[in-house]
Amino acid sequence: MSGAGISVTGLTVGYGGPPVLDQVDLRVRAGGITAVLGPSGSGKTTLLRAIAGFIRPDRGRIEVRGEVLTDGPALVAPERRGIGYVRQDGALFPHLDVTGNITFGLPRAERRRAAQVEPLLELVGLSPDLARRRPDELSGGQQQRVALARALAREPSVVLLDEPFSSLDTALRAATREATRAALAERGATTVLVTHDQGEALSFADQVAVMFDGRFAQVDSPAGVYAAPATPEVGRFLGDAMLLRGQADGRAVHCCLGRLDLAEPATGDVLVMVRPEQLVLREPSGTTASVASVTYHGADAMVRLDLAGQSTHLVARVPGDRTPRPGDEVGITVPAPVRSFPRR
């Protein structure tokens, strides 16, 4: 399978009304996995459907393998794009067995050949024994893997995944995600995953594109969007984040937690972003707080803190075997440099 990057430039889609996608640019490297992450209604599925060729945009260009597939209203038909598409519900044909589903899109002569289907089942981590089962005889996770095998059967160079794991329970979701990632890596497929699950985006992809209201707020590595968000909104969307008022003077910032080192220099009024795992609790000294409540999760615990002499509430994530008790007095340090945003 040849490597094929995706290039989206100035894509604007309005469905006849105001833009749902507004001048969107995206580059996905050949063989890469990009997660498009955003809240419900932000335009993620619209972008995926435009790449697949199901939507005629108002403006913009989409290229795959350097070939122009969409140029404004001019479209290459979806079935001629070499793109595999997996929907949230898998959408298997209920009257066909697993083999029939996987081979459905193949030329007639190649259908129903078990030799074709077995390696695909293996690729997605399913037993060949399932080949003759109908979808209603499979678990949700098995159905999603069959849907992926069907998408891979035509050897697409690009695979688009629209929330394919969201209907699965936690354990099945993790296993199906792993099998999917391994199958995509083996095929070297260029992949775009749409999700509203931050953890899924960060763990599945090598690039995360954060979408709000039809625009990308940031396109970066998983560590980039999490640790160095472009805006406070991206910071909040990627995980728990406290945004504290502060005064920056170059390499440091003064805020309710004292003087903290800055990851990037800043001056003047800022919002300081502190994630719960950046707060380290110790014996009371320096900045102190009282423990308001503790929520235990096993491996870790979330500790709500009231800062001494202030109305500020903070949350610290601490190891599960080192949790303080409500009412305890604790000292707080922030050893790692923090990010800040200009306050306007």
Ligand SMILES: Nc1ncnc2c1ncn2[C@@H]1O[C@H](COP(=O)(O)OP(=O)(O)OP(=O)(O)O)[C@@H](O)[C@H]1O
């Ligand atoms: N066929 C359509 N005609 C008109 N408007 C549409 C159509 N499809 C989607 N929209 C609108 O476009 C906006 C973006 O929808 P889209 O499905 O792309 O968002 P999303 O980020 O994928 O949301 P979700 O996570 O809920 O699936 C929404 O306001 C939606 O109502």
